[in-house]
Amino acid sequence: MVTEPENKLPRYRNEFDATMQMIRGKWKIMILFELAETHVSRFADLQHHIQAVSHKTLASQLRELERDELIKRHDFETAQPHVEYELTDKGTSLIPILDAICTWGDQHVDPTLIERSLCDE
Numbered sequence: 001m002v003t004e005p006e007n008k009l010p011r012y013r014n015e016f017d018a019t020m021q022m023i024r025g026k027w028k029i030m031i032l033f034e035l036a037e038t039h040v041s042r043f044a045d046l047q048h049h050i051q052a053v054s055h056k057t058l059a060s061q062l063r064e065l066e067r068d069e070l071i072k073r074h075d076f077e078t079a080q081p082h083v084e085y086e087l088t089d090k091g092t093s094l095i096p097i098l099d100a101i102c103t104w105g106d107q108h109v110d111p112t113l114i115e116r117s118l119c120d121e
Helices: 015-023 028-038 043-050 055-067 089-108
Strands: 040-042 071-075 083-087
Touching: 015 028, 028 040, 028 043, 028 055, 028 071, 028 083, 028 089, 040 043, 043 055, 043 083, 055 071, 083 089
Parallel strands: none
Antiparallel strands: 040 083, 071 083
């Protein structure tokens, strides 16, 4: 990815690069799958589902997904912090592509090499 000054959007080498940059990140695909399944999720619920992600990393990945308009963040601005996340239409449109990649992995990668299968969840 070629970055521009902070006030400009990033530039990409091509469409494939753009798509991969948006979903690249250790936890982004898990976040997208979880939101596709639950429709709406709070931060703590996402962290509980993913388990191994740190608070800082999850917050960063959520900000990036929001910046790329793949998820929406709803802050209810209540006395007790209440923030929920959900897929945007753009994010929802990625799910069939991620499902296809998941299926390909199931068919072509030795299952003993996979730590956690998202296709089975």
